[in-house]
Amino acid sequence: MTKFFVLTAVILLAGCSSQASRMADCQAQGVSRDACYIAEQNRQTSITAAAEKQAMENAAKQYAQATSKVVKVRIAGVALKIYPADKQCYVDGVAAAMTEDNVDATTYKQGFYDVIHYKRTHKIVLLNKGQIIGRAKG
Numbered sequence: 001m002t003k004f005f006v007l008t009a010v011i012l013l014a015g016c017s018s019q020a021s022r023m024a025d026c027q028a029q030g031v032s033r034d035a036c037y038i039a040e041q042n043r044q045t046s047i048t049a050a051a052e053k054q055a056m057e058n059a060a061k062q063y064a065q066a067t068s069k070v071v072k073v074r075i076a077g078v079a080l081k082i083y084p085a086d087k088q089c090y091v092d093g094v095a096a097a098m099t100e101d102n103v104d105a106t107t108y109k110q111g112f113y114d115v116i117h118y119k120r121t122h123k124i125v126l127l128n129k130g131q132i133i134g135r136a137k138g
Contacts, residue, residue: 071117075126075134082108082117082124082138089115 017025019040026036071082081090089096089108096110108115114127122138 071122071124071138073124073136073138075124075136078113078126078133080115080124080126080136082115084117084119089117091115 022043023033023036023040026039027033031039069084071080071084073080079090079092081093082088084106087098087101087106089098089106089110091108091110091113094110096108096113096115098106099109099114100107104120105116105118108117112129114130116125116127117138118124124136124138125132126134126136
């Protein structure tokens, strides 16, 4: 079994070449050492640039997914729409003002309604004039 893993590793690494071997191959073709060095540097720069570009695209996709998340619930006949990434809340289509934001929860106020959105548990509590009228899982 160990021989199998060693053989597999040798086969996988056979396609890899080191910087020194690529420089030697380049010089063996009659190209000057300086030109081979510049070509190797350009190769490494292009690989790094491609990796950075892919990382930025992945980060942009993740950010777009996070910002597009909308919490929609109906509690006691009141429609709530919360955009956690933008810290926006709408109560029956009317914008609510953010009154508090901390590690655990964000609180919004619109008229007589208070909305508490718990970040960790994703629960939402709706209060009317300070009295709890309902809870929901967001």
